[in-house]
Amino acid sequence: MRLILPIILLLTLLASPHTLAQDVLSTADEQAETTAVQDNFLNGIPALAVTTGDDGTQQYSVTLQILFIMTALTLLPALAMMMTSFTRIIVVFAILRQALGLQSTPSNQILLGLALFLSIFIMTPVFQQVNQNALQPYINEELNADQALAQAEIPFRAFMAAQTRESDLQLFLELSDNTDLAGIDDVPMTVLIPAFVTSELKTAFQIGFMLFIPFLVIDLVVASVLMAMGMMMLSPIIISLPFKIMLFVLVDGWAMVIGTLAMSFGV
Template identity: 45%
Template sequence: MILRGIVFLIGVLLCVILASPAFAAGAIAETVVRTAAPATGVETEVTRTALVLTLLAIVPAFIVSSTSFLRIVVVLAMVRHAFGMPQTPPNIVLTSLALFMTAFLMAPTLNQVNDQGLSPFMDGTASMEEAMDGASGPIKTFMLQHTRERDIELVYSIAKEPLPATAQEVELLKLVPAFIMNELRVAFTIGFVILLPFLLIDLVVASILLSLGMMMVPPQTISLPIKVLMFILIDGWSLVLEGLLGSFG
């Protein structure tokens, strides 16, 4: 569920805040006591807790490398640089927007991960291996839908291994870098289209200033308000977000 994914992200922050020496000592003592107790069921409570904490630690890397977050945040950063304002909007604003858009786009996949992997494991009806296999299936399917065969072939050629017979046989460790390369390619393609109108405005303003003999006036001083006004008039943020959502169709 999306709410559970948000809880996971909050849990990462809580783990960082609570990682004090006193808290760590108490956690270690409690873990030792629980480990000494006899195990019951398919997986013990200690094993489940350890796995959940491990997942919380790798959630940021998972979000960046295996979801739509990478493409979205790169495009939003390029929009910011197109204006010539590298600090506006702030990083926290762009990251938050990218996270919520990622949650919106990945909602069906995250629901499948929860139904096929997380929930059965937390309920004790599936082992750790079964939960990992069930959870990785929807993620793998999503990445295969947005990865070119050329990128997968490149990764396997670098690894000097033969290509698998079917797409489902592609190893996850080789699919992730291929997926990242494709996301960067698409993000830079979208960013190039976005940069062109802003570059045209800069060239026109620079030419006008040069023809008027105002060589001491920085073109950025004149072009920045014009670019911001143009972006507002065409409702630029809506167009960018709509284009990003459409690129995953």
């Protein structure tokens, strides 16, 4: 029995020599084609073309520029939060929800969506300038990538500089040892962005403080009434929540808050 299985296997191999040879040749051909494709990819792909100009500057091919842009898109959420009005808006909304005593209403998704579209509304003039001065000339091949990036930086720099406090900007200039700059145009973006974010947080907390005061007064009044009635075991938050919601609705609170945020940016 032990000799039968090897004999059967040997007869099978001898019965199909051409098929085995064809399989071996096919495998070898596929490996050769794969190697040729890899060689062509490494040696002749136009996406890796870099052209050096007469003045020493280097120009990258459009395909390679697209690769860089797709890689830079991973930083888009951080740029959206740190270089636009998004930070101030979302912080104010979070403080407002806390002042109302609502833990999860409106939900985080609603607040983020509202803050995002309100930021787009506020930043529309900046986006239009970027599109007109940087994006369209780059698409029409009137500017290269470096020039388009420099033109796109100008509107964002002007917006952030208008919202940044001088004390915050001076702090980061001193920390970076760049105190001998001629003007705001000479401030590096690595200094302007953290100064802008610091100013935005300070402004957001100031607006949040003003929003918190009326709701805090309602909480104090309700707590005093409950203590005077001897109902100390009843949470004042349960009683004050309907009154705070009613007050917020009667004064058209969402319109007031959103309008105040928009006007705080000069819109």
